[in-house]
Amino acid sequence: MCCLCSKWSITKHEIFGGRNRSNSIKYGLILPLCLNCHISHQNDKVFNDYYHRLVQELWERTYGSRENFIKIFGKNYLTYNKK
Numbered sequence: 001m002c003c004l005c006s007k008w009s010i011t012k013h014e015i016f017g018g019r020n021r022s023n024s025i026k027y028g029l030i031l032p033l034c035l036n037c038h039i040s041h042q043n044d045k046v047f048n049d050y051y052h053r054l055v056q057e058l059w060e061r062t063y064g065s066r067e068n069f070i071k072i073f074g075k076n077y078l079t080y081n082k083k
């Protein structure tokens, strides 16, 4: 099912694209989207920023540390410091 509109999903959106596409696949950082939502959201900055931050936070909670995230993904999407 599409995670935005609940239509039957036929595409997968890797949350981190480009050179991190394979990391997205490796860690299962993939959103099910229908074709319409995929086309309208894949270049949507607000949508992508939201998921980049959300997923980094969850990833850090699951795999340990911000340092590891930055080492693997090469980027820090969270601008505030961890408490």
Ligand SMILES: [Zn+2]
Residues within 6 Å of the ligand: 002, 003, 004, 005, 006, 007, 033, 034, 035, 036, 037, 038
């Ligand atoms: Zn949809």
